Amino acid sequence: MGLIGSLYRSSVGKKSIMAASGLLLSLFLLTHMLGNSVSFLGRNAFNTYAERLHSLGVLVYIFEIGLLTLFLIHIITGIILYLENLQARPARYSVNTSEGGRSWGSRTMPYTGVIILIFIIVHLMNFHFTDKSVPVADLVRELLSSPSLAFFYIFSLVALALHLSHGFWSLFQSIGFNHEKYNPLLMKGALVFSILMGTVFILIPVLTLVSRSFLL
Amino acid sequence: MSKIELTLKIWRQAKSDAPGRLQTYASGPISTDMSFLEMLDVLNERLTREGEEPVAFDHDCREGICGMCGAVVNGHPHGPEKETTLCQLHMRHFKDGDTLVIEPFRAKAYKIEKDLVVDRSSLDKMIISGGFVSVNTGGAPDANGIPIPQKNAEEAMDAAACIGCGACVAACPNASAMLFVAAKVSHLALLPQGQPEQARRALDMVREMDALGFGNCSNERECEAACPKGISIRNIARLNREFLKAAIFSDED
Numbered sequence A: 001m002g003l004i005g006s007l008y009r010s011s012v013g014k015k016s017i018m019a020a021s022g023l024l025l026s027l028f029l030l031t032h033m034l035g036n037s038v039s040f041l042g043r044n045a046f047n048t049y050a051e052r053l054h055s056l057g058v059l060v061y062i063f064e065i066g067l068l069t070l071f072l073i074h075i076i077t078g079i080i081l082y083l084e085n086l087q088a089r090p091a092r093y094s095v096n097t098s099e100g101g102r103s104w105g106s107r108t109m110p111y112t113g114v115i116i117l118i119f120i121i122v123h124l125m126n127f128h129f130t131d132k133s134v135p136v137a138d139l140v141r142e143l144l145s146s147p148s149l150a151f152f153y154i155f156s157l158v159a160l161a162l163h164l165s166h167g168f169w170s171l172f173q174s175i176g177f178n179h180e181k182y183n184p185l186l187m188k189g190a191l192v193f194s195i196l197m198g199t200v201f202i203l204i205p206v207l208t209l210v211s212r213s214f215l216l
Numbered sequence B: 001m002s003k004i005e006l007t008l009k010i011w012r013q014a015k016s017d018a019p020g021r022l023q024t025y026a027s028g029p030i031s032t033d034m035s036f037l038e039m040l041d042v043l044n045e046r047l048t049r050e051g052e053e054p055v056a057f058d059h060d061c062r063e064g065i066c067g068m069c070g071a072v073v074n075g076h077p078h079g080p081e082k083e084t085t086l087c088q089l090h091m092r093h094f095k096d097g098d099t100l101v102i103e104p105f106r107a108k109a110y111k112i113e114k115d116l117v118v119d120r121s122s123l124d125k126m127i128i129s130g131g132f133v134s135v136n137t138g139g140a141p142d143a144n145g146i147p148i149p150q151k152n153a154e155e156a157m158d159a160a161a162c163i164g165c166g167a168c169v170a171a172c173p174n175a176s177a178m179l180f181v182a183a184k185v186s187h188l189a190l191l192p193q194g195q196p197e198q199a200r201r202a203l204d205m206v207r208e209m210d211a212l213g214f215g216n217c218s219n220e221r222e223c224e225a226a227c228p229k230g231i232s233i234r235n236i237a238r239l240n241r242e243f244l245k246a247a248i249f250s251d252e253d
């Protein structure tokens, strides 16, 4: 704990923890996205995928605990950073403009973060703390055919994409990787990654709303 | 020589603990050949003649190298021109009838002394905490006695271009001093002379920066865009690298 403690006592250390947890969460998101895309192969494939995943038993349990820990670390560190940053400039400027460095993603990190947090709670209530005997394809159709819930999902997933559009580049900078040769590629890569994630996740509520045959 | 007239809204604050406010002045005719500070000189001459307190502002070299000047003009530290200090900003960049809001650099770690004069000695404190190399006195070393790759020499020089004006802090949404600290840590980490104290320096300077109440870096890149010397945030990545290397692998604490 000595190292973690000393990292927590410094600004750069906290950012490296933010970056490491953000990277691992992004990797989780990548596998989640791949898993979700099985739904495009049809109802049977998707249900089978979900059953196989649940049959992993204790592994699923361990994974869930790990994920919860990562989220808690990321969220608590994010809140600490946010509050410290607010305190660092007690008197505001009368004119606020950008020098051109900030992006939509970077300026909204704390807000998109909170949206993701609320979304995760709703999402877990919808799909985790629920009757597990219903096949997942039916659960998806049942829940997301409600336009209000589907729009909430779409809205939250746009926020997630925005969070990643900055976060997936920022994490490399935070752990000290910014090379002249690769940085432009990394910035574009983060944008592509976030758009890809957003699109695949958003397709599910959109298809449920507009397609008569999706997951049926 | 053409002339323009501007509306100036300038932050007036009698002393550190007094409340301040924006006060509006008509600039009168201003030559477009003037620098921004000369424009303030003209205003101050008039205020003095009228028996009013002139606007206090920081300045010294007026040639963009000392890092003393600086104010936030319409939200931009050192004004809207890229890679230009306030003293080197010319009035030809403004149009007749423009309104300019002129405020001091703001951060918890900066103290407003009066009007636009800001105590930025917190920057010096960070340099004192580790922004140096320790060398023995004695005979002058041979030039080029220590081989340094050209690329390192150039990157160190780019980092050393920092004039310590502190506009990076003023521009940062979090009032973080990472670009300033990164410039010094990079400058010395890139050169052989900086190696012996490398780990100590990164740890001490970051610790001092945090203790002084500067914010955290969210990689917003506003500092780089505001820096009058165009110092790159690649230096911040190098600082992060140096810090993590020292925190994880070195014996220093």
Ligand code: HEM
Binding pocket: A015, A016, A018, A019, A020, A021, A022, A023, A025, A026, A029, A074, A075, A078, A079, A081, A082, A109, A110, A112, A113, A114, A116, A117, A163, A164, A166, A167, A168, A170, A171, A172, A174, A175, B216, B217, B218, B219
């Ligand atoms: C799947 C979910 C999430 C992923 C993949 C993710 C990913 C990331 C990544 C990669 C970063 C960049 C780290 C860096 O700059 O080094 C980041 C930053 C951030 N995240 Fe998240 N995040 C997620 C959820 C959340 C949640 C739920 C919150 C808060 C309630 C949050 C709040 C923040 C904040 C405030 C930052 C900016 C920290 C700073 O630069 O000062 N994130 N996130």
Ligand code: FES
Binding pocket: B058, B059, B060, B061, B062, B063, B064, B065, B066, B067, B068, B069, B070, B085, B086, B087, B088, B163
């Ligand atoms: S007065 Fe010296 S840099 Fe502007």
